[in-house]
Amino acid sequence: MEIIAPDKRKIAVRRGIVDKAFRGVVTAGSMISLIVLALIAAFLLYRGFEVFRDFGLKFFTSSKWDAGADDGSIAPSFGVAPMLVGSVVVATIAISIAVPFAVVMALFLCFYAPRFLRRPMTSVLDLVAAVPSVIYGIWGYAILMPHAKGWAETINHWLGWIWIFKVPVPIFERSPFIAGVLLAIMILPIVTSVAREVYSQAPQDQIDAAYGLGGTRWGAMRTVVLPFGKSGLVGGAMLGLGRALGETVAVYLVLNLVFKVNFQILASAGGSVASLIASRFGEAGPYELKALMAAGLVLFIITLIVNFIASSIVNRAGKSQR
Template sequence: MSIDAPTKVIPQARQITTKPRVSDQIFRGIVTAFSFSALVILALIALFLFQQGFSALKEQGFSFITSFEWNVFIDESGKEVANFGLQAMLVGTVVISFIALLIAVPLAVLTALFLTFYAPEGVKKLLITVIDLMAAFPSILYGLWGYFVLMPMAEYWAQLIHKWLGWIYIFDVPEPIFSRSPFIAGIVLSVMIIPIITSISREVFSQTPLERVQAAYALGATKWGMIRAVVLPFGANGVVGGSMLALGRAFGETVAVFSVLNIVYRTNFQVLYTQGGNVASMIVQKFGEAGKTEVSALIAAGLVLFVLTLFVNFIANAIVNKTVKSGR
């Protein structure tokens, strides 16, 4: 009795296609919709600011950005006369934000490097939790902390800086008054933006390709040599991006600056002296008592701040694309 050999069943050839599954199409549609919603929201904000502030921009023209006066008064004929110029507060915004970045960026980068390459695991987890928590603090808490805790110490630091570097114009003061100055406001802002820069920098540093790290060690590099030759060039893009994100928050910060700065509508490059302001704090100070004409000007000031923030981010992207080098 013979047993027939089993017949081989050849499976049907599977059709290879690049068409995504329905679930992938749905997910892609949801992600795309949320991505475009952010652009739509930004466009609606810009449209609202332009619509509400157009009358002030039309009346003042280009002098709204270049003029150093901001006043509304009634002339002898009973007609309201308004002169709105944002230049003094734009200068204050740039000065305070530059002070904040000058302090925050080195500290944030060094903190990110410590967390990524040096900190023990237990300390690392604790510090990451604290830094992430600091990034979520409301600005009013920073303002109160800056007013009650930081300001007395910062006044002493300002006096020392004036004593040793007072021959430099920006560190000179017309009167020996060091409280509520752009210097103190910059320190408070730096504390606010350090967690943002640190978090982003740490994430980028941790993604440094392992083969590049091992290659640097194989060539005899020390840990610091590896960081300088591989990690920092690789993570420069992330550091710049985090700094620009932090700069956007510094430009628009209101309550913290308002709490520790003597808001005076005057251009002040002497960072240790007790006067100055930024665009956001000026809007808060004047909005409650502003009339219809001045409200339109304040909204136009918000539009200028909005455009300035976008412009800084575009410039940052251009710089990154041209100058950032890959790790070697």
């Protein structure tokens, strides 16, 4: 209960037994998120620690993923370096495509769109944000890939002299580029929602002033709205990054997993920790399963850090504006 009290005064409330029990139960129940997070870390560590012990840092630096032979003639060897690098590469591509479009989309919805478009677009944003990733995946495989393959060929044709746009063999399907484009489309609704929320809180008087001074709408955008929304946008982008890093099925369907660290984004070879787990899970033996658990723990910790940073940025941005 909240009693309106003078600042310095502390009120010692004596509660009845019912309230004490009630508060106890609710407090205990609210710890569920903390408990689940701790349990996730604990269980993945428990199942995967053997692999960390056996491979140490090599688990992060090695490019070999080999379950070994059952008779022991080939020793198993696990390293997630290509998958980690692949996850980051794909997510980076996704973010660098999604953020500019999200900014344009948010500015459009806040300042440029005709009134009749704005409300329905809110529903559209919510709808596409709710489309499951498996549907993005099947669409990406069937519809996007043939198109994106053409774009990749064009990029390779004109910019092929830049190292990252080179391809060793001219196969353009299932590349990090295509996975990145698909993820960009997938995370665009979230990043747009955040950006729109932040831009809509831009101080109206300053916008009006800038509009009056320069006389152009774009001037007001550039001098007031964009700087104002910068930190919120960074937070939104980080949220999108977290999503992109953790995405499994959509990436699995459009990316060729290859155990070789690859930065050539148009080539048909990439990696993703989440997709690795999904693809190897079915046929994994007990030891490989442990390696997958270890990989899951790594993914969990990375996304946790990214999301921590994202939410603290978004929260701070939200606070300073209110």
